[in-house]
Amino acid sequence: MSKIIVKQEEALSFKLVHQMKSGDQRRLDLFFILPKEMGVNPQSLDPQEYAHSAIAGRRSYFSTRLHLPLVQGRFVSLNKRTVEEFRLYLNLFAYQFAIAIETDSNEVAQIKEPEPFYEALSELCEIVTQLLKRFRRNEPSDPNWKHYFENADNYLSWFCEQRLLKLLSHAPRSSEHSDAIEQLLGLCRAERRYREEKNYNSEQTLADPNRISNKMLLMRRLIQQGVVLKEELKTLxxxxxxxxxxxxxxxxxxxxxxxxxxxxxxxxxxxxxxxxxxxxxxxxxxxxxxxxxxxxxxxxxKGRPRWSRILRDTSSQAVIGRQLIWIDFIKSADLPKGVSEILSRRNSQNRIDTEILHYGLSARIAQKAFLTGYSSLQEQVNFSLAPFARYLERGKAKIYKEAEGKVSSDSVERRYQVNLILMLREPQQPPRFARYKITLNRSQIVDLSESPLPEGVLPIEPEPGDEDL
CATH class of the missing domain: 1.10.287 (Helix Hairpins)
Structure with a gap:
């Protein structure tokens, strides 16, 4: 049973990631428990507008076993591999590499203390260096294959450089970690020289930030071909x-x-x-x-899904899966039994008046084998809390203290706590739950952590390999 991972993404967003295999059926419900003092309610926030503007997802093929697109043995004989198969393997690796760099760099960016930040930064540089070397070690010689490889290589080199430089631009100031900074700058300079030696980009493109950015967006779409599923959304x-x-x-x-x-x-x-x-x-x-x-x-x-989504393979146009999506404010009386039980056992200080925003997702994956090299589908859904934050009050309070007859004060910010409860239902399985506490202010998510469940409530337990999500 594949499980769900919830991680903070950027300042005011978090992502939910889960995997599904051929023939899987799943209903996933998210309940946002919002304190009324936040000012988020059906009158101030339209659920459908929130879904269109603040919830974004991507669904793609995923493989935990495929680490390189050109592993020795898979491509020994060109007669046994077509150009299209080669491109699918290549795109899978490049896409997962890019997503992994995004995820890891976002996690490093959340670290505020200099010591652990630069340790994580140094480790990330080493991983990027090793993966790029292993990837380029298997560069094909066939012209029909080389074109696809160069596109992916160009994008991964540029994208890694951009993510690392972005991390450094927001890094905590410290004069004791010059080695980590030099390591990062050395890697970025080496990648820039590498692209120049390969003549991947013209001088006119490099001189114009708009042109290089748009070119790399095109490269990104090219490597998604065959990996990211085509979506057809229909209003019900x-x-x-x-x-x-x-x-x-x-x-x-x-x-x-x-x-x-x-x-x-x-x-x-x-x-x-x-x-x-x-x-x-x-x-x-x-x-x-x-x-x-x-x-x-x-x-x-009431209780009906708002949208349906069909997932298609971009190459064959075959239907891979179907989904139903719900979103609405609901009343406490309409909560499922397990969710009500979790909320009823909160600490007394947390039992305040709340609004409940429900987001539901039901998925059914076709009972057919995926393309060779793909073991499952991965769905990532990003939730932005910026529409919530616009209603929050700015912290203007001060805390006073006295020391040796002198009175001083510290400014404090106003923080709010949102409870997020996940409920997972699968055929012939009892419902399972997870609870998270999201602490946020007007500018960022201060903390996102999983909270223990009451005794007797079945948790969503991770499977081996879920940590790679």
């Missing part, structure tokens, strides 16, 4: 919403027509009283028709 309930509008309009018109006929019977002839009565009836129609339609729609929409 469009016909049902139209039917709801028609039914509500019909009911309102039936009531209005009845009232008009009765008014004409009581007030015979065209009089001022009849005109005023009809005006009042039609005014009430305009007031209540939208309310009735919205009330009916909320009732019908």
């Amino acid at each position: 309930g469009v016909g049902l919403k139209k039917a709801t509008t028609g039914v509500s309009t019909g009911i309102i018109m039936l009531i209005v027509s009845t009232l008009v006929i009765k008014a004409q019977g009581v007030l015979s002839g065209l009089t001022l009283a009849l005109v005023l009565t009809l005006a009042v009836i039609y005014a009430f129609r305009e007031i209540f028709k939208d309310d009735m339609r919205n009330a009916m729609w909320r009732r019908l929409q």
Whole structure:
């Protein structure tokens, strides 16, 4: 049973990563428990707008066993490997390499203390150096293959340099770690010289930051070919919403027509009283028709998925998987039993009034073998909390202290704690849970940590290899 990993990404975002194999079925629910003092509620935040603007995901093939695209033995005989197969292996390695560099550099960026930061930075430089050497050691000689290799090599070299320089630009100031800094700068300079020697990029491209950036974005899309799945997103309930509008309009018109006929019977002839009565009836129609339609729609929409997603292989166009997506604010009474039990056992100081935002994801993977070299699918979903942070108050308080007759003060920032509860459901398995505490202010996630579950609640336990996510 593949499990879920939750990690902080950037200042105000975190990512959820999980893997699925052929034939897997899974329902994953995330419950954001938001204190009411944050000001995030159905009136201030539209769930669908939040999903479109702050939730982004990518779904791709994944393999834990394939470490190099050109492993000796896999490509000994050119007659047994086509150009297309070679490109798929190459893209898989390059894509996973780029994602790994992104993940590792983001984790290093979260370190604030100089000593552990530069240790992690030095270790990251060594890993990058080793992987690039092993990758280039197997450069193909066939012109049909070499073009794809050069594109991937050009992008990985540039991307690694950019991620390392970005880390150094935001590094904690320290005069005691010049060796780590020189190691990083030496690697970046070596990669820049390497690309110049290979003539990967023209002088005009290198001289214009816009051109080099756009070229590398194109390279990124090329190495994603065949690895990242094509997505077809469809909004659900469009016909049902139209039917709801028609039914509500019909009911309102039936009531209005009845009232008009009765008014004409009581007030015979065209009089001022009849005109005023009809005006009042039609005014009430305009007031209540939208309310009735919205009330009916909320009732019908409750618990229904908002979108469906089809995942296709970009090469064969075969359907690899299907997903359903939910998002909405819900009431405490609608929480699943296990989630309610977790919340009921919180410390007394944490039992405050809250709003609950629910995000659900149901996935069904096709019962068919993946392309050669791929063992599973990996989905990464990034959640930005920036829409939450805009409602938070700025910290203006001060803490005073006295020492030897002198009074001093320290400014303190206002922090908020969001509880995140995950629920995983799979066929013939009991629901499993994980709970995280997210501490944030207006500018960043201060801390994201997993919290213990109450006794008797089954946890989401990681499998061997999940740490590589």
